[in-house]
Amino acid sequence: CAEIALQHSKEQGRNNICFFSPAQHEAVLSRYRIAGLLHQALENNEFFMVYQPQIDVATGELIGAEALIRWYSPQLGQVSPEVFIPVAEDAGLIEAIGYWALEQSIKEAAGWGRKGLRFKLSVNFSARQFQRGEVANRLLALLHEYQLPTALFVVELTETCFMQCAEATERELVRMRAQGVRIAIDDFGTGYSSLSYIRNMSLDMIKIDRSFISQIDGAGTGGRLVQAMIDMSHAMKLEVVAEGVESAEDLDVLKQLGCDQAQGYHIARPMPASDLEGWAFSYKAERAECRIDLP
Numbered sequence: 001c002a003e004i005a006l007q008h009s010k011e012q013g014r015n016n017i018c019f020f021s022p023a024q025h026e027a028v029l030s031r032y033r034i035a036g037l038l039h040q041a042l043e044n045n046e047f048f049m050v051y052q053p054q055i056d057v058a059t060g061e062l063i064g065a066e067a068l069i070r071w072y073s074p075q076l077g078q079v080s081p082e083v084f085i086p087v088a089e090d091a092g093l094i095e096a097i098g099y100w101a102l103e104q105s106i107k108e109a110a111g112w113g114r115k116g117l118r119f120k121l122s123v124n125f126s127a128r129q130f131q132r133g134e135v136a137n138r139l140l141a142l143l144h145e146y147q148l149p150t151a152l153f154v155v156e157l158t159e160t161c162f163m164q165c166a167e168a169t170e171r172e173l174v175r176m177r178a179q180g181v182r183i184a185i186d187d188f189g190t191g192y193s194s195l196s197y198i199r200n201m202s203l204d205m206i207k208i209d210r211s212f213i214s215q216i217d218g219a220g221t222g223g224r225l226v227q228a229m230i231d232m233s234h235a236m237k238l239e240v241v242a243e244g245v246e247s248a249e250d251l252d253v254l255k256q257l258g259c260d261q262a263q264g265y266h267i268a269r270p271m272p273a274s275d276l277e278g279w280a281f282s283y284k285a286e287r288a289e290c291r292i293d294l295p
C-alpha cells in the first residue's frame with residue numbers, strides 16, 4: 001500500500017505524499033487485490049506499451065527505443081510497472097504478461113520499421129521468463145514472424161535476473177546471441193553482480209542505473225564513479241547506456257566521460273508507438289536542419 005500511495009502521490013506532483021484513510025485503505029489496495037485484477041487485465045486489454053527514445057551520445061543520432069509496459073486499470077487507474085510487475089511475478093502471471101509485452105512491442109516496431117524508421121528495440125524481461133528454457137525460441141520465432149531483424153533487438157535483464165538461475169539464463173542468452181540478438185544488463189550498479197561474474201556472462205551492454213546518473217554533475221564523486229563504470233565496461237568491450245538523463249548538463253558530462261548511449265526525460269519521455277513515429281521523424285528533420293545550418 002505504501003508503494004501505491006507513493007505512486008499515487010508522484011502522479012499528483014512531487015513531495016505531495018497523501019495518506020489513505022482506513023476506509024480507502026481497505027477499499028483500495030493490497031497486493032492481493034492487484035493480483036486479482038491483473039488476472040483479467042490481459043483479456044480486458046488493459047495493457048499498452050510506451051517507448052522511450054535512445055540516442056548516440058557522441059552524434060545525437062536516434063538509435064533505439066526501450067519498450068515499457070503500462071497498465072490502466074479501470075478500478076485502480078494507472079498502476080506503475082514498479083508496483084505490478086513484482087506482483088505479477090509472485091502470482092505466476094509474468095510469463096503471460098511478458099509475452100504480451102514482447103509481441104506487442106515487436107509488432108509495433110515492425111510497424112515503424114515499414115515506415116522507414118530503423119532503430120533498435122529494447123524489451124525488459126523478468127527472470128521468471130527464463131526459467132522454462134523456451135524464451136530464446138519464442139523470441140526468435142516472434143522476430144521471424146514480424147520480420148524484425150535480430151540485430152535490432154535488445155534483451156534487458158536486471159543484475160538480479162542474471163544471478164537467479166544463472167545456468168538456465170545463460171543457455172538462453174547464448175542461443176539468442178548466436179542469432180544476433182543483443183543483451184543488456186539493466187539498472188547496473190543497484191544489484192550484487194561482481195566483476196568476474198559480468199565478465200563471464202553473455203553480455204553486450206550495460207545500462208547504468210539512473211540513481212548514478214542523477215549524481216554526475218558537480219564536483220563530487222558521482223562523476224568519477226560513472227567514469228569508472230564506463231571505463232570498466234569498455235575494458236570488457238561492453239557498450240554503455242546511461243538511463244535517466246534529465247538535463248543538458250547530464251548529457252554533456254556523459255559525452256565527456258565517453259558514454260555511448262543515453263535515454264531520459266531530457267531527450268524524451270516514454271510515448272505510445274504512434275507518437276514515437278512522429279517524434280522520430282521530426283527529431284531527424286531537426287537534426288538535418290542543424291547540420292545544414294552549420295558553417
Ligand code: C2E
Pocket residue numbers: 052067068069080081082085098101124125126156186187210243244245246263264265266270
Ligand atoms: P527500467 O527498465 O530501468 O526502465 C526505466 C524507467 O525509468 C522507466 O520507468 C522510465 O519511464 C523511467 N525513466 C526514463 N527516463 C527517466 C528520467 O529521465 N528520469 C526519471 N526519473 N525516470 C526516467 P517505468 O516505465 O515506470 O518502468 C519501471 C520499471 O518497470 C522498468 O525499469 C522495468 O524494470 C520494469 N518494466 C517496465 N516495462 C516492463 C516490461 O514490459 N516487462 C518487465 N519485465 N518489466 C518492465
Ligand code: MG
Pocket residue numbers: 066124156186
Ligand atoms: Mg529497462
Ligand code: MG
Pocket residue numbers: 186187207209243
Ligand atoms: Mg533500468
Ligand code: MG
Pocket residue numbers: 187
Ligand atoms: Mg528500473
